[in-house]
Amino acid sequence: MQSLVVAKDLVKIYQAGEVEVKALRGVSFEIDSGQFVSFTGPSGSGKTTLLNLIGSLDVQTSGELIVAGQAANQLNIRQRANFRGNNIGIIFQDFNLIPVLTVRENIEYPLLMVKPTPAAERHKIVSELMEKVGIAEQAEKFPNQISGGQKQRVAIARALSTAPKLVLADEPTANLDKATSTRIIDLMKELKNQLGTSFIFSTHDPRVVSHADVIYVLEDGQLQTPTAENTMGHGGSK
C-alpha cells in the first residue's frame, strides 16, 4: 500500500517582487499512516511552507507530492477545499477558533459546513470528542472565555471531528507555556494511538520534538540526513 504522504524532490519558490525565495530546495520523504511525525528546524527553514503543501493550502513549484493518494496540484481551488475537508485536519499556532461560536459549535462547525453529517451522529461525535480532549465542561463557553490550552484542545477536537486521515499542526504549542505544551502534545499522541490518525507537526521546541516517533530536521529548505538520535524510538523510514 502506498504511504500516506509521498514527497519527491519537492521545491517551493516564492516570488516576492523581484526576489525569488527558495523556501524548499528538493525535499523527499515518506510518511506512513498512524505515525506521529515532527518537522523541526530553525526559523525560516521551510517548516510552514512544507506543512502548507502537505495540507494542500498551497502547491509546489516543482517535484511531486501525493497525500492520501491525491496530487493536490492537479485540483482546482474548490476541489482542494473539498479534499482538505475530507482528508485533513488542521491545528493552528494561534488556535483560530471562530469567536462567535461556542466551544461545542466550533467543534461542530466542520460537520455542518465542510462534511455535512446527520444531527444525531454529529452530536454524538461532538460529545465524544469533547470528553476525549477534556473540555466537556466548557461546551457552552465562547473562545474568549477559556484559556490558551483549552482553546488548543478545542482546536484539536475540531480538527478530528471529520475523522481525517491526517492532522497537520504548525507550531501548535508556540503560544502555550511549557507544562501546557507537554500536555497538548501528550493528548495528540494519545489520540493518535486511540484513533490511528497520523499527526504531522512542526516545532522548534526540543522538548516537544522528543515526543515524536519520527523527526525530520529542515535547514535552509533541505532535509538533514536522519541520524540515530533524531530517529530514536522508531524506525524512521523503512
Next chain:
Amino acid sequence: MESARIAFRNLYRQKRRTGLTVSIIAFGVVAVILFSSLAGSFKNMMISQITDSMLGHLQVHRSGYVESLDTMPLNLVIEEQYVDQLKKALGEIKEIEGYTLRILLATLLSNYADTTNIKLSAIDPASEQLVTPLLPGRITQGKFLEKGQILLPNLVARGLELGIASEVVVIATNVDGSVNGTSLVVSGIVETAVGPSGKYGYIHIDDARELLRMESLQVSEVAIRLKDSEKLTLVMNKLQTVLKGITDDKGKPVFEVHPWKALSPFNNIANMIDLMTIFIQVILVTIVLISIMNVMLMAVYERTKEIGTIAAIGTPPSSIMSLFIFEGLFLGIAGAAVGNITGWVLVQAVKAAEMTISFGQSDNILLAPQISLSTMLATTFIVILVTLLGAVEPAYKASQLDPVEALRN
C-alpha cells in the same frame, strides 16, 4: 443554515455598527415613505381641486377649439345634431358619472360707469354641480347661480366695486358680428381654484343663448366627470374610439377629447412631484448600496484571518460567500422593517395631527397622507435587492481569498 447562524452572530458581535447600518437604511426608507405619502396626498388634493371645481376629468370640444381657447371662438361650437350624438355616446359609457354643457364667451362687463373684459362660462347649474362638486365651495359671498344672475370673479367685483345684488350689463358679439347686451344681477363672488389672477365668471346657459341669439342648442365645451378618476385613460380611449366615427360634411372628425392634464398647467407640477419621488428613491438606493458595501468590506477586511481559517479547514468558497450574503441580507431586512414601521407610525402621526395647507384660494385643506401597502412592499423589495447587490462584491472577495495569505493576517 449554519451560514445564517454565523452571519447573525457576527452582526450581533458588532452591535454598534449593525445598529448604525440598520438606522441608515431605516432612515432612507422612512424618507421615501414620508415623502411619497405626503407628496402623493398633496398631488391628489391638487388634482381634485382642479378637476372637481373647474375642469372635470375630461372635456370634449369641437375639433380645433382648444388650440384657440384664448379667443373663445363662437364659430367652433358643437351644433345641436352633434350634441345629440355626443350625449348618446356618453350615455353608453358606464364609467361616466355625469357631464355638463357649457358655452364659453368673451364679453364686456359694465356697471354703468366702468367697463372691463370678462370671460364667462355659461352653465347649467344643476349638471355643473354634478361635474364640478367643489364649485359651490369657491363662492365666498352670496349664492350659486340662477337664471338672470351672474357669478363674478373676486378681482372683477372689486375692480368695479360690485357687490351682491348689484346690477351689471354684459355685452357680447355673436357669431354674425352683431353686438347685444343683457342686464344681470350679481348672485355671488367666486374665487378661482388655483390663483387670484383668474377673470372667469359664470352665467346661466339660457341667458347666454339669449345674449348670443342662438336659435338652436350650441355648446363650446362638454365637461365630463368619471366615477373613478383612475379610469381616465380607459374612458378617454373608449370615448375617442366612438367619437372618431362622427365626422362633418367634409369628412373631418367633429370632436376632440382632452383629459384634464392636457388643459391645466398643474399637470406639470404633478409630474414634477412624481419625478421628485423617483429622485428620493434613487437617493435611498444609493444610501443603502454605499452603506452595505462599506460595512461588508469592513467585515471582510477585519475577519480576513477567520476567513483564512474556515477556508483552510475546507469550507467551500460558495459557503464562505453565503456567510457574507446572509449578513447583508439581514441588515437589509432589519433596515426595511424598522424603516417601514417608523414610516408608518410617522404617517399616522401626521394624519392624527390633522395638518392643513393652503392651495390656491383654498385654505384649510386637510393633509391626508396615505401610505399604501404596495409602496411599503416595493420599498422593502428594493432595499433587500440592493443590500444583496451591495453584499455580493465583498462576499465574492471573501470567498476568493487565498487561505495561506489570509492566515498570515
